[in-house]
Amino acid sequence: MSRVVFLWGLLVVPTLGGCTPAIGDSCNQSSDCSSQGNRVCDTAQPDGYCTILGCTGNGCPDNAACVMFGTSVSGCAANDYDTPSRVSFVLCMKHCSKDSDCRQDEGYACRNPRGLPWDAVILDDNQSQDVCIVPTPSVDAPSPASFDAAVCTPTAPFPDAVAADASDDGG
Numbered sequence: 001m002s003r004v005v006f007l008w009g010l011l012v013v014p015t016l017g018g019c020t021p022a023i024g025d026s027c028n029q030s031s032d033c034s035s036q037g038n039r040v041c042d043t044a045q046p047d048g049y050c051t052i053l054g055c056t057g058n059g060c061p062d063n064a065a066c067v068m069f070g071t072s073v074s075g076c077a078a079n080d081y082d083t084p085s086r087v088s089f090v091l092c093m094k095h096c097s098k099d100s101d102c103r104q105d106e107g108y109a110c111r112n113p114r115g116l117p118w119d120a121v122i123l124d125d126n127q128s129q130d131v132c133i134v135p136t137p138s139v140d141a142p143s144p145a146s147f148d149a150a151v152c153t154p155t156a157p158f159p160d161a162v163a164a165d166a167s168d169d170g171g
Contacts, residue, residue, distance in 0.1 A: 024093065025050040027043075029041050052064075054091075055092045058123075064093060066124050067120050069091075093133065096131060
């Protein structure tokens, strides 16, 4: 009897470890990524993407990179306050060294998220990491400096009111 239990342990226990989802795996819902609720399924990505939202530098498991996307408003120069943008989001992305490390058949490739069009920030110490991400066409992609930055240009508030105040004789 003990021999049967031992053989069962040799066959079943290794397969349980092989079923653990990793960062970057496909998913349909968050429970596909973790039964503990510590990972989520980003269903906006092709065939889902297991990740951790709100990671911190060097805090991602599974040899993944912590990446901040949306670091500034399009067309606005980065500020020097060294604070996250209100439009940014941070998540763990699967680290890779070549396209075949990614789910190529589902549209993912190994790319540097710091480049265009993502213009992301890697929060880890290792700044030279590539991640599995869906590439976007980069043909004729405008540089951030070429966007209309009118939203970032300071102007006098209510120019018509300022002109009316100047012409008012106070009476």
